[in-house]
Amino acid sequence: MHLLEVKNLHVEVGGKNILNGLELSVGKGAVHAIMGPNGSGKSTLAHVLAGKPDYVVTQGEILLDGEDILALAPDERAARGLFLAFQYPLEIPGVATMTFLRTALNAQRKKRGEPEVSTPDFLRRVRELAGKLGIDQDMMRRAVNVGFSGGEKKRNEILQMAVLEPRLCVLDETDSGLDIDALKVVADGVNRLRAPERAFVVITHYQRLLNYIVPDVVHVLSKGRIVKTGGKELALELEAGGYAQYRDEAA
Amino acid sequence: MNVDVRPIKTAAECALAASFALARANLPGVDEVATLREEAFRRFETDGLPHRRIEEWKYTDLRALMREAKPLAPLPDAAAKRIAGQGMPAASIEARRIVFVNGSFVPELSDLADLEPGLAIRSMASALAAGDPRIVNRIGKIAPTSDTAVALNTAFMGDGAVIEVAPGAALSRPIQLAFFNGGSDSGAVFMRSLAVIGKGARVMLVESHDGVGEFQVNTALELEIGDTAHVDHIKVTRTGSLHVSSLMTAVGAQARFNEFLFTIGGQVVRNQLFVRFEGEGTIAGIRGACLLKGRQHVDTTLVAEHVAQACTSREMFKSAIDGEGRSVFQGKIIVRPNAQKTDARMATHALLLSETAEADNKPELEIFADDVQCGHGATAGDLDENLLFYLRARGIPEQQAQALLIQAFVGEAVEGIEHAGLRDTLMAEVAAWLGARE
Numbered sequence: 069m070h071l072l073e074v075k076n077l078h079v080e081v082g083g084k085n086i087l088n089g090l091e092l093s094v095g096k097g098a099v100h101a102i103m104g105p106n107g108s109g110k111s112t113l114a115h116v117l118a119g120k121p122d123y124v125v126t127q128g129e130i131l132l133d134g135e136d137i138l139a140l141a142p143d144e145r146a147a148r149g150l151f152l153a154f155q156y157p158l159e160i161p162g163v164a165t166m167t168f169l170r171t172a173l174n175a176q177r178k179k180r181g182e183p184e185v186s187t188p189d190f191l192r193r194v195r196e197l198a199g200k201l202g203i204d205q206d207m208m209r210r211a212v213n214v215g216f217s218g219g220e221k222k223r224n225e226i227l228q229m230a231v232l233e234p235r236l237c238v239l240d241e242t243d244s245g246l247d248i249d250a251l252k253v254v255a256d257g258v259n260r261l262r263a264p265e266r267a268f269v270v271i272t273h274y275q276r277l278l279n280y281i282v283p284d285v286v287h288v289l290s291k292g293r294i295v296k297t298g299g300k301e302l303a304l305e306l307e308a309g310g311y312a313q314y315r316d317e318a319a
Numbered sequence: 320m321n322v323d324v325r326p327i328k329t330a331a332e333c334a335l336a337a338s339f340a341l342a343r344a345n346l347p348g349v350d351e352v353a354t355l356r357e358e359a360f361r362r363f364e365t366d367g368l369p370h371r372r373i374e375e376w377k378y379t380d381l382r383a384l385m386r387e388a389k390p391l392a393p394l395p396d397a398a399a400k401r402i403a404g405q406g407m408p409a410a411s412i413e414a415r416r417i418v419f420v421n422g423s424f425v426p427e428l429s430d431l432a433d434l435e436p437g438l439a440i441r442s443m444a445s446a447l448a449a450g451d452p453r454i455v456n457r458i459g460k461i462a463p464t465s466d467t468a469v470a471l472n473t474a475f476m477g478d479g480a481v482i483e484v485a486p487g488a489a490l491s492r493p494i495q496l497a498f499f500n501g502g503s504d505s506g507a508v509f510m511r512s513l514a515v516i517g518k519g520a521r522v523m524l525v526e527s528h529d530g531v532g533e534f535q536v537n538t539a540l541e542l543e544i545g546d547t548a549h550v551d552h553i554k555v556t557r558t559g560s561l562h563v564s565s566l567m568t569a570v571g572a573q574a575r576f577n578e579f580l581f582t583i584g585g586q587v588v589r590n591q592l593f594v595r596f597e598g599e600g601t602i603a604g605i606r607g608a609c610l611l612k613g614r615q616h617v618d619t620t621l622v623a624e625h626v627a628q629a630c631t632s633r634e635m636f637k638s639a640i641d642g643e644g645r646s647v648f649q650g651k652i653i654v655r656p657n658a659q660k661t662d663a664r665m666a667t668h669a670l671l672l673s674e675t676a677e678a679d680n681k682p683e684l685e686i687f688a689d690d691v692q693c694g695h696g697a698t699a700g701d702l703d704e705n706l707l708f709y710l711r712a713r714g715i716p717e718q719q720a721q722a723l724l725i726q727a728f729v730g731e732a733v734e735g736i737e738h739a740g741l742r743d744t745l746m747a748e749v750a751a752w753l754g755a756r757e
Contacts, residue, residue, distance in 0.1 A: 118708075118712045119711075119712070120708055120712075121704070121708065141711065141716075141717065142708060142711035142712045143711040143712075143713075143714050143715055143716045143717070143720075145712075146711070146712055146713055146714035147714050151712075152712050154709065154712075157709075158705060158706055158709045160706060160709070160710075160723075160724070160727065161727060161731065162726070162727025162728065162730045162731050163723055163724075163726075163727045167723075168710075168713070168723075171715055171719065171723065172710075172713035172714045172715050173714075175714045175715045175716060175719060176714035179714070179716075211727075228713060232713065232714065
């Protein structure tokens with residue numbers, strides 16, 4: 069059974085069709101890249117997987133472990149192991165990063181019937197993971213993402229992912245706004261999390277990120293559907309030839 | 320043609336007049352105090368209860384809200400005194416507690432032992448009865464106002480605290496004026512306190528208002544802050560069917576003044592602040608947070624008057640409103656012609672947690688000097704959907720995500736309180752309020 073199966077997914081946002089019969093199957097341990105031009109529906113796919121309100125699924129199914137999750141709230145999906153790394157991580161004034169992480173982890177564990185993590189264990193683990201991502205302790209005490217640079221916000225997303233240990237990680241344009249050094253740190257963080265039970269859906273506009281997070285499968289998304297699927301070499305072709313041919317193909 | 324038409328007196332106005340006629344002979348004070356009372360009552364009789372056509376009371380129409388005026392509350396009996404211990408615990412802030420039940424000072428519940436050098440505390444009733452000119456001469460004079468609720472307070476003032484802190488005295492413990500009402504079903508309570516803080520003194524004053532039953536409370540504090548003194552005043556209101564509170568304060572030069580209003584209970588609450596900056600170079604923070612639900616109505620009305628130059632004031636008020644609650648904020652900053660180099664910023668934010676919640680916001684700036692920085696900002700809105708989604712995408716259920724955001728919203732104001740223990744106590748109140756939300 070696939071970890072994630074998206075079948076004939078049609079999605080409307082604000083009365084406009086964005087996804088038009090999207091099909092996608094992601095197996096455990098795999099890294100799938102989804103590439104596509106602006107406006108092709110990449111971010112919509114990311115958000116609809118995570119359960120964002122106002123994204124209306126008019127047809128189709130999203131199955132996680134073979135179970136339809138469309139009726140589940142975003143927090144329930146998270147507790148089942150789905151994680152969305154945001155393209156634009158939000159600032160939460162007044163909520164310390166540590167509090168946020170612990171609240172999230174314990175809420176997920178509670179939902180899964182697992183005991184809460186002890187404070188010393190939690191602190192030790194977060195400190196270790198933060199260190200690897202070059203996130204200092206001062207940042208952890210500050211409010212979530214408030215006053216963080218673009219790169220720090222992205223690293224913080226990866227830290228959250230590492231702490232929460234999801235099984236399906238959806239990365240929405242995690243490379244946007246990153247310089248090459250920050251990109252390497254983020255990619256290393258993702259690569260450390262690669263595991264036989266964990267899959268990744270890496271959404272990106274540019275091939276550059278895929279030099280560092282090497283995908284098993286590359287899909288091209290255009291006008292709300294997957295129009296081509298191939299191996300990692302497909303990303304290089306796109307880099308060379310651009311998206312123009314796929315715009316025509318979908319039309 | 321401008322004819323002053325006085326409508327027929329309301330039942331409450333008639334009851335107040337009857338109450339005053341009955342009580343005037345027994346209210347504490349020498350002849351001079353009796354004269355103050357008579358003058359104040361005449362002002363009330365002329366004006367009547369404040370109503371919506373009085374601009375300062377536009378959103379809190381006491382004439383309509385006060386269907387009746389309750390008789391003066393009886394002296395506290397043993398039962399009332401017993402439950403008075405249930406008020407906000409002083410333990411968390413290690414305060415020296417001065418307790419008032421149904422408007423009367425209760426020495427046996429108060430902690431008057433080992434007063435720090437330079438600190439004097441006594442009851443207002445005894446100070447008025449003794450006719451101490453230091454006290455009597457200050458009544459209504461520290462930051463004068465023509466407000467009718469204050470006039471009513473002056474007419475009926477029963478008891479309260481008189482606190483004097485000598486110049487240079489730095490009090491190690493906060494002083495808590497713990498006001499409690501209960502023991503009977505209802506009653507009216509008029510409390511008047513006075514605090515005179517000497518030059519360079521350091522004082523933290525906490526006022527808590529608790530109780531059970533349908534009490535109508537009119538409480539007032541006059542606060543004189545000397546040059547270079549550092550004063551924190553925090554008022555916590557958790558109860559009352561009608562609670563009208565007035566703070567009148569005059570702040571000297573190079574002083575620090577931190578005011579905080581925390582309102583979590585009470586059906587109709589009006590907190591009015593009259594603050595005069597009379598000396599140069601003072602820094603003040605005037606903040607507040609209120610949490611409303613059901614049909615609670617909380618009105619905060621601030622008049623901050625910069626008389627002297629180069630004072631800095633920061634005002635921040637936050638309200639989280641659920642159910643059919645209504646929060647009112649009226650904030651006026653006046654900068655007098657001589658108050659050059661004034662730096663005043665006022666911010667008010669309302670979080671509307673239900674479709675029926677209401678926030679009314681009226682900031683006003685009256686600037687008569689030309690070299691000042693003054694600004695105000697006001698917002699009202701519901702919780703940010705995108706933030707909620709972000710939290711929920713991390714596995715935090717909706718109710719808990721909302722609670723986190725509301726705590727953070729209120730916390731930004733509570734941060735302004737210097738005392739960590741009190742901050743924690745108030746944030747625990749916020750958590751309990753959120754826990755009780757459905």
